Every structure is written in structure tokens, then in C-alpha cells.
Amino acid sequence: MVKTAQSEAREVVFRGGGFQPGTRRGVGLAVFVVLILLAEWGTRSGFISALTLPRPSDVLLTFQELYQSGMLFKHLVPSLTRLLVGALIGASLGIGVGILIGLFSLARAGLVPLVAAIFPIPKIALLPLFVIWFGIDEASKYALIAFGTFTPTVVATYAAVDNVDRVLIRMGQSFGLGWWSIVSKIVVPGAMPGILSGLRISLTIAIILLVAAEMLGAEYGIGAYILQAGSLYDLERLFAGVVILSLLGVAVSSVVAAVERRVLRWRV
Amino acid sequence: MDLKLSSVSHYYGDTQVLRDITLDIPSGQIVCIVGPSGCGKSTLLRMLGGLEKPSEGRVLQFGDAPEGCLNPLTYIFQDFALLPWRTVRGNVALVLEDHGLAKAQREAIIANVLARTKLTDFANALHKQLSGGMKQRVAIARALAVNPAVMLMDEPLSALDSQTRELLMDDLVALWTRQPFTAVYVTHNLGEAVRLGHKIVVLSRRPGEVREVVELNMPLAERHHGDPALEAQQQHLWALMRDEAAAADAELING
Numbered sequence: 001m002v003k004t005a006q007s008e009a010r011e012v013v014f015r016g017g018g019f020q021p022g023t024r025r026g027v028g029l030a031v032f033v034v035l036i037l038l039a040e041w042g043t044r045s046g047f048i049s050a051l052t053l054p055r056p057s058d059v060l061l062t063f064q065e066l067y068q069s070g071m072l073f074k075h076l077v078p079s080l081t082r083l084l085v086g087a088l089i090g091a092s093l094g095i096g097v098g099i100l101i102g103l104f105s106l107a108r109a110g111l112v113p114l115v116a117a118i119f120p121i122p123k124i125a126l127l128p129l130f131v132i133w134f135g136i137d138e139a140s141k142y143a144l145i146a147f148g149t150f151t152p153t154v155v156a157t158y159a160a161v162d163n164v165d166r167v168l169i170r171m172g173q174s175f176g177l178g179w180w181s182i183v184s185k186i187v188v189p190g191a192m193p194g195i196l197s198g199l200r201i202s203l204t205i206a207i208i209l210l211v212a213a214e215m216l217g218a219e220y221g222i223g224a225y226i227l228q229a230g231s232l233y234d235l236e237r238l239f240a241g242v243v244i245l246s247l248l249g250v251a252v253s254s255v256v257a258a259v260e261r262r263v264l265r266w267r268v
Numbered sequence: 269m270d271l272k273l274s275s276v277s278h279y280y281g282d283t284q285v286l287r288d289i290t291l292d293i294p295s296g297q298i299v300c301i302v303g304p305s306g307c308g309k310s311t312l313l314r315m316l317g318g319l320e321k322p323s324e325g326r327v328l329q330f331g332d333a334p335e336g337c338l339n340p341l342t343y344i345f346q347d348f349a350l351l352p353w354r355t356v357r358g359n360v361a362l363v364l365e366d367h368g369l370a371k372a373q374r375e376a377i378i379a380n381v382l383a384r385t386k387l388t389d390f391a392n393a394l395h396k397q398l399s400g401g402m403k404q405r406v407a408i409a410r411a412l413a414v415n416p417a418v419m420l421m422d423e424p425l426s427a428l429d430s431q432t433r434e435l436l437m438d439d440l441v442a443l444w445t446r447q448p449f450t451a452v453y454v455t456h457n458l459g460e461a462v463r464l465g466h467k468i469v470v471l472s473r474r475p476g477e478v479r480e481v482v483e484l485n486m487p488l489a490e491r492h493h494g495d496p497a498l499e500a501q502q503q504h505l506w507a508l509m510r511d512e513a514a515a516a517d518a519e520l521i522n523g
Contacts, residue, residue: 165349167345167347168349168351170319170349171343171345174317174319174339174342174343175339175342175343175363175410176338176339176366177362177363177365177366181365181366185351185362185365186351189351189353190351192353265394266352266353266354266394266396267352267396268396
């Protein structure tokens with residue numbers, strides 16, 4: 001028999017999969033649920049001692065109490081106000097200065113080293129100074145949060161402005177658009193993706209600083225609430241406060257995501 | 269309005285990219301500039317539109333731009349340079365916004381140029397929804413909107429596939445036939461040059477000098493893909509450029 005050159009047919013091995021982030025709905029929630037159930041089971045069965053971790057259901061009860069006594073909003077409202085005012089001042093100044101650095105080489109030469117110098121300072125360390133400058137009241141807390149939000153926003157903004165496609169700017173010039181038109185219609189929208197992802201980070205930093213500011217001197221506020229609970233070793237209340245902070249973080253992140261969806265609809 | 273380059277030379281640092289270029293761009297004609305890569309064709313185009321200053325020599329403009337011309341020297345870019353956050357209509361509107369036109373007048377111009385480039389149905393489409401050919405048609409519509417005296421086209425079809433390129437060349441010929449415009453058309457594609465050029469300027473490799481100016485008298489509308497006379501011209505141009513292109517290719521970028 002003549003041997004043919006044709007040998008056994010085999011499938012070519014597929015090796016192109018993976019490296020493609022897709023959406024998996026509900027997985028994030030499932031992770032939370034599993035962890036909480038695990039903690040609940042552990043504390044109930046005595047596997048985890050009550051001193052190590054409070055029972056999730058007790059934390060929920062504390063939370064309910066907090067809500068029913070009306071103390072929740074007494075703590076939440078001043079905290080949210082501080083966060084809103086502080087972050088608003090810091091982020092808008094940061095975006096403004098960042099755009100200036102991105103546009104003018106004089107501003108860049110003068111301000112980039114300054115920003116680099118103040119970026120690593122733990123802003124909490126400056127709170128006493130802020131208390132002297134702005135008083136013990138709200139103003140010093142606003143200043144602390146604003147200052148902490150400012151630096152990361154500046155860095156993200158000028159990097160975003162640097163990344164705007166120069167071809168588009170050249171196009172604007174070649175059509176004789178005015179300077180202001182080029183900035184407002186080409187540079188700022190082009191920098192928007194970078195500015196928004198920078199805001200995600202700086203707003204989270206704002207929450208951290210909010211708590212720090214409230215721990216150092218506030219009657220009401222989530223930070224004050226956590227501090228009180230912590231000094232009494234009231235773990236249920238402590239965790240209730242921490243949960244509020246986490247929820248705040250999730251809320252901020254989804255607000256930014258909503259803004260991104262609206263403003264960056266044009267993105268592929 | 270005519271343009272003229274008068275003994276233009278240009279240097280980037282110590283490297284001379286253009287040497288003593290004198291060139292007339294008469295109104296109502298398409299002047300194609302061809303040459304091997306790195307010969308300074310795009311630099312030349314940027315100078316014609318005032319985006320770059322020549323080291324030596326002058327760029328001159330004769331006569332005034334016609335009435336109703338909003339931006340006499342208007343570019344069409346290779347990579348389209350459209351704002352991705354604006355719709356087709358928005359991209360055209362962008363270049364009309366700084367001229368203090370009444371809203372009705374702007375709308376009329378936009379409707380007119382979108383119709384001329386067959387984009388009326390896509391007025392509200394976003395950048396990410398458009399094909400490459402459509403993007404370049406939007407860029408052409410945007411350029412037409414300012415009623416330019418001279419269109420400066422920098423390899424406008426190079427980013428497109430060859431079928432789309434053929435279609436867009438037909439579109440350009442149709443636009444020109446309906447209403448002749450002045451254009452400087454930089455390309456490395458000799459086929460495009462012989463289809464669209466009334467005058468083809470062949471540059472040498474760096475430093476770019478004018479090697480030859482070829483005049484083509486056949487009307488644009490009669491030129492077709494695969495026409496023997498055009499093929500012969502294209503062969504002639506390629507013969508001129510072949511050695512230059514080979515030599516340019518063998519050079520190190522900053523050598």
C-alpha cells in the first residue's frame with residue numbers, strides 16, 4: 001500500500017483567550033455577602049471571639065438604633081457638608097491650576113516643583129497649623145480637605161492636558177479659532193477622561209481626610225462618632241461608622257462613574 | 269488668490285530639510301507635491317498655511333481671499349483631526365462658531381456642506397460610529413464650510429484602504445468639477461497625484477529640492493483609474509523618484 005503524505009487531522013489549539021475584561025454582574029455583591037455571612041457564622045459559633053470582630057447582625061442593630069435615634073443624620077449632615085465644601089474647593093482649584101500648568105510653560109516651571117513638594121506632606125500633620133490659620137471651626141476642616149484634594153487633582157489634570165492630541169490643537173489653530181475657543185472646546189474636553197479618573201482618587205482621599213479632621217476636633221461627624229466608639233472599645237459602633245464610610249466611598253465612586261457615563265459618552 | 273513660495277529653505281537644527289524651493293500655486297488648480305519620505309513635503313505644507321516659519325525665503329500671498337471666505341488657508345489632515353466628543357454636525361459647527369455668524373446662517377452653511385459631502389443622514393453621528401472614509405468626508409465638509417481660498421491637504425487619503433481611497437478621489441473630483449477650488453495636495457501615492465493634479469511637483473530626497481514639475485492638461489473628470497496616458501505619467505514620475513526613494517529609505521532617520 002502506498003503511504004499518503006496526509007496524516008491524522010487535528011484541531012489547531014486555540015490560544016487567544018483571556019486578557020479581556022468583561023462585565024460580571026453581581027460578583028462584587030456576592031463577595032461582600034459571603035464575607036459578612038462568614039463573619040456572622042464565625043462569631044455565632046464562637047470560632048471568632050467577640051473581642052476580635054463584632055457580630056455583623058449586632059452592627060446592623062447598632063446602625064438601626066443610630067437611625068431611629070436620629071443621630072445618624074446629626075453625624076452624617078455635617079460630615080457630608082464638610083466633604084462637599086472641602087472637595088469642591090480643592091477639586092476646582094486643582095483643575096484650574098492643573099489647566100494653567102498644562103497651558104503655560106511659566107506656570108509649569110514655577111508650580112510643578114511646588115506641587116511635588118507639597119504632595120508628600122501628610123496633610124493631617126498640618127491640621128494644627130490650619131487651626132491657627134482658619135480657627136477651630138469648620139473653616140480649618142474645609143481647608144484640610146481642600147488641600148488634600150488639591151494636589152492629586154493638579155497632577156492628574158496637567159497630565160491629562162499634556163495628553164490632549166496636539167493634532168487637534170493644531171487643527172483649531174489652522175482654522176483660526178481663538179485661544180479661548182481652543183482651550184474650552186478642545187483642550188478641556190480632551191483632558192476630561194484624565195481629570196475624571198484623577199477625581200476618583202482625590203475624592204477618596206477627601207473622605208480619609210474628612211475622618212482625620214473630625215477625629216481631631218468635632219462634636220458631630222462620622223469621624224467623631226468613630227473616635228468615641230473606638231475609645232470606649234465599642235466595636236459595634238466602630239464598625240457601624242466604618243460601614244458608613246465605605247458606603248460613602250461607594251457612593252462617591254458611583255457618582256463619578258455616572259458623570260463619566262454622561263460626559264464621556266463619545267469614548268469608544 | 270494665488271500663493272507663491274519664494275526660495276524657501278528650512279533647517280531642523282543642523283539638518284537641512286528643504287533647499288531653495290520656488291513654487292507657484294495658481295488659483296483654481298490642484299498642485300500635487302510628491303517625494304520620498306522625509307523630503308519635507310509636509311513641512312512645506314505647514315509653511316504654506318502659516319503653521320511653521322521657513323528658516324530662509326518667504327511665503328507670499330497674491331490678491332485677497334474671495335468674499336465670504338472665513339479661513340483662506342484651510343487644512344485637511346491625514347488623521348482627520350476630528351473632535352471625537354462632537355457629532356458630525358458639531359465638528360463642522362466648530363469652525364463657524366468664532367466668526368460671529370447668525371445661527372440661521374451657520375445652519376445653512378452646515379446643511380450645504382453636509383449635502384455636498386453626502387453626510388446629511390449622518391449629521392448626528394458620533395466619531396466612533398464613523399468609518400475612515402466618512403471621517404475624512406467630515407473633515408472635507410468642515411474645510412468646505414469656511415469657504416477656503418486654498419485647501420492644504422496633507423496625505424488626506426493615506427489612512428484609508430484602497431477602495432475607500434478610490435471612492436473619495438471620485439468625490440474630490442466631483443467637488444472640484446462642480447466648483448473648482450485651489451488646493452495643494454501632498455501625497456506619496458503617485459496614483460493619487462496623476463488623478464488629481466493639474467501640476468505635479470516632484471521633490472528630491474532630503475534636503476528637498478524641486479526635481480521636476482509635471483503639468484497634466486487632461487480635465488480631472490476625464491481621468492479614470494487605469495487610463496493609459498495616466499499610467500505612462502505615473503511610470504515617468506516613478507522613474508524620477510525610484511532612486512531617490514531607495515536612497516531615502518537606506519538613510520538613518522537622523523544620520
